[in-house]
Amino acid sequence: MSSDTEETGTIRKNEDAWVRLFSECDILGTVSRDGIAPVTAEQMKSIGKREPRLMAKIENRDSMPDILRVNHLCVLPVKSRGNYAIGHFDAFLDTDYTDITVERLAVNRKFEMLDPFSIHKEPSVILTAFNYGILSKIVGQEVAMTNFGRESSDSFSYSIDDLDDSTTHILEVDGSQMEMDGVFESEDCIINIEAKMGIRDSFLARQLYYPYRMMEKRCSKHIINVFMTYTPGSIYLHTYDVSDPFRYNSFVETGRYRFDLYDHVSPNDILAAVKNTTPAPEPNLPFPQADSMQKVFESLEIMSSQPGITDADLAYRLSVDVRQGGYYGNACGYLGLSYRVREGGRIVNRLTDDGLKMMTLGMQDRILLMTKLMAKRGVFHRFIPEVIGTGTLPEKPEIAEWIRNNISSMDPDKGTPDRRAGTIRTWLAWILKECNNQ
Secondary structure, X not given: OOOOOOOXXXXXXXXXXXXXXXXXXXXXXXXXXXXXXXXXXXXXXXXXXXXXXXXXXXXOXXXXXXXXXXXXXXXXXXXXXOEEEEEOEOOEEEOOOOOOEXXXXXXXXXXXXXXXXOOOOHHHHHHHHHHXXXXXXXXXXXXXXXXXXXXXOOOEEEEEEEOOOOOEEEEXXXXXXXXXXXXXXXXXXXXXXXXXXXXXXXXXXXXXXXXXXXXXXHOOOEEEEEEEEEEOOEEEEEEEEEOOOOEOOOEEEEEEEEEEOOOOOOHHHHHHHHHOOOXXXXXXXXXXXXXXXXXXXXXXXXXXXXXXXXXXXXXXXXXXXXXXXXXXXXXXXXXXXXXXXXXXOEEEEXXXXXXXXHOOOOHHHHHHHHHHHHHOOHHHHHHHHHHHHHOOOOOHHHHHHHHHHHOOOOXXXXXXXXXXXXXXXXXXXXXXXXXXXX
């Protein structure tokens, strides 16, 4: 969790800072020779010209600076506070949102300060999960909150796998700063939570591992590690055990859960929305290539809370790379929910009237409005009724063939229709899943 104010150009500033540090300190040469390159906060500040906490804020693979990503490197806090190690560390855990247990919860109207459709910070996600009994559900017992916040770690060492070969590295930690988003206890277990806004394809396991090592040393109860994420109206939990406390890479996934705090739409609702919508001419805008409909909704929330956001800052808020930030801005524009305009020498994104309307609706009505806007585009008007009627998705070649025959702006002789068909299929899958979750 972070309370840091997001700032314009964060990605570019971090990229430049890391390039300066790599050049001045010969990071690549040191890693090649010694396996690990030590770096201090003072070096980050004096050479990188950037606050160390911002340089080291790497929460998933997509948020890594390019110079780290392309060289298969990661940075981890070690030893005492202000010391870091850079190496080929296998430091991330992948998250899969398929094959997930879905449960719908009724919205509790007594919580006037806790709107499950408009949460903008991680503490509110955790409070919602607690107050709606989600944490009690996953452990089968009543729970109470017993810890949270920043704390210095105990002294411990651990092994972490190397990404590029079969070796392991031994790292030592003593008084490193860590942040516990939320710690809850039941009679038999402890729940160690790391929470993030939005769907994440991966996360830095250290955010769970360092607090886990402190709890494992001090407590006798079984520890359940939870990676919690949020999209409007839904809370997701991935739960993990640690099979060997000394081994960083011994996380074992034990469960996947999704809790929806809205009424699911019915197939008839979707079919009616499509039937009552007339397709419009294809807009003179990039065809969608943003695969996650959840991140499209997140993009709208971000544009609502930060009007006039650039693609780069949208990428930062979504924890994706800059190119993907542009894709999600394009997707919102294609659906008529946002537009781009030049302001002060920058191209920024703003919500249209339909986008602003979307932000006033409950989740069920958001889904139906999104379906209507999708159905204005010929490809969706063609395939949504078939998907709902059969309960199955068309194959990508069938979608690609429709695109070739019906969208004149797309060159049929190149592979673009085949690639764009993948995005269309994932959006159709989202609609089908929303119906199947009722």
